[in-house]
Amino acid sequence: MDTILRAAGEVLGTELSDPVDLGGNRRSVVVRCRTASGGTVIVKRFGTEPEGLRGFTAEAAGLSMGLGGPGLLGVHPSLPLVVMEDLGSAPTLADVLLGDDPRAALDGLAAWARGLGVIAAGSVHRRADLAELSARYGRGAPSWDEEPWAVRRAAEFPPALAGMGLDVPRELADELTRLAVTGAGDHLAFTPGDTCPDNNLITPGGLRLLDFEAACFQPVFLTAAYCRMPFSSCWCVFSLPPGVAEEIENIYRAEVVRAYPELAEDEIWRAGLRRAIALWTVHLTVNLIPRMADDKPVHRFRRSPTVRQLMRHRWEMASTLEEFPAFARTMRLLLRDVAGSWDVPPLPGYPAFDGA
Structure with a gap:
């Protein structure tokens, strides 16, 4: 988790803290983090096996399209992870x-x-x-x-x-x-x-x-x-x-x-x-x-x-x-x-x- 917070913070240029695990799947881990200014962002860390890497590429590219998803705030390609807008607690x-x-x-x-x-x-x-x-x-x-x-x-x-x-x-x-x-x-x-x-x-x-x-x-x-x-x-x-x-x-x-x-x-x-x-x-x-x-x-x-x-x-x-x-x-x-x-x-x- 420390690695995730540090890498995502580098992408955003701010310190992240208070991670809350939101679950994920066998390919990725999703956490909500607090920024230094008091806001929140979502960080999604992917595994480095082939399915995880394919998921990362699709997520980073798909969110970059700006079609209906949360805003993409940053990408750390080598870890790999994406940082995105927190859409809050609306019902699914x-x-x-x-x-x-x-x-x-x-x-x-x-x-x-x-x-x-x-x-x-x-x-x-x-x-x-x-x-x-x-x-x-x-x-x-x-x-x-x-x-x-x-x-x-x-x-x-x-x-x-x-x-x-x-x-x-x-x-x-x-x-x-x-x-x-x-x-x-x-x-x-x-x-x-x-x-x-x-x-x-x-x-x-x-x-x-x-x-x-x-x-x-x-x-x-x-x-x-x-x-x-x-x-x-x-x-x-x-x-x-x-x-x-x-x-x-x-x-x-x-x-x-x-x-x-x-x-x-x-x-x-x-x-x-x-x-x-x-x-x-x-x-x-x-x-x-x-x-x-x-x-x-x-x-x-x-x-x-x-x-x-x-x-x-x-x-x-x-x-x-x-x-x-x-x-x-x-x-x-x-x-x-x-x-x-x-x-x-x-x-x-x-x-x-x-x-x-």
């Missing part, structure tokens, strides 16, 4: 969804969808800016553009299922490879990468985003799928009231259509959205297979579904994607041969809408 979208106010939850979802759409639409001509910033802060780890997660997950999915004893269709591997690359370079827009509910502050001034460790340009459909599934790679996943997923998806879509008018065509939009749902389902399945046997809540400290509840919900939605026949058939096999023996209740609704 997760807070309002897990709360008891349905109006606040609906307003939060709308602000989240609109804010992400505005950022996406306003960023489409700035891909070169992010590439330049990524080169400036790069530490040798492959960027998200150089090592796309969708292609990697598509390759990992069949052997992961085979390891569970599932006899998957022979056509699955080729179908997944085509799925991962189809449209991968189309309708690109900036995203901080992890737009889960706990990374979105609902402030009086509007939506503010946290966590830019996976900042990149990616097809807008991958964010649209967060509206529909909902929250494709997150822990804060419950069922939404009828029509709400479509409503927030339309809010997001209305903004990105400003940049990509052809996405007003339902055929184009729906095809891209369904590809994204399939890719996110592959990604989450590979991630959670090791945790399926010990069916605990997805989040250790906050209210969340169990791993099996979440996976069954994802597989049920993905089993309807008949334009990918081998994939849809695999989803039905998972529901029958894996989830069929699970004695778990259906995915419950978000607490904010209980009794609404």
Whole structure:
């Protein structure tokens, strides 16, 4: 901690003190610190393993874009760490969804969808800016553009299922490879990468985003799928009231259509959205297979579904994607041969809408 305070203080040209650990993940540590003038800043220190370095590069470059996140106050490339504006204690979208106010939850979802759409639409001509910033802060780890997660997950999915004893269709591997690359370079827009509910502050001034460790340009459909599934790679996943997923998806879509008018065509939009749902389902399945046997809540400290509840919900939605026949058939096999023996209740609704 002394090293973090000293390095961040050098970046800012002031002494820092009274660090408060705000958590983090296996790649980074986040602390709130007090400045000599009595204000506070947030310091995020990254590890020096490849994933930590990739997270640092994405965070420093993504925050430098000035798109919806906290203001970037300084970067220490060699440690590595970033110092950023402290956005205070505004509630996150997760807070309002897990709360008891349905109006606040609906307003939060709308602000989240609109804010992400505005950022996406306003960023489409700035891909070169992010590439330049990524080169400036790069530490040798492959960027998200150089090592796309969708292609990697598509390759990992069949052997992961085979390891569970599932006899998957022979056509699955080729179908997944085509799925991962189809449209991968189309309708690109900036995203901080992890737009889960706990990374979105609902402030009086509007939506503010946290966590830019996976900042990149990616097809807008991958964010649209967060509206529909909902929250494709997150822990804060419950069922939404009828029509709400479509409503927030339309809010997001209305903004990105400003940049990509052809996405007003339902055929184009729906095809891209369904590809994204399939890719996110592959990604989450590979991630959670090791945790399926010990069916605990997805989040250790906050209210969340169990791993099996979440996976069954994802597989049920993905089993309807008949334009990918081998994939849809695999989803039905998972529901029958894996989830069929699970004695778990259906995915419950978000607490904010209980009794609404």
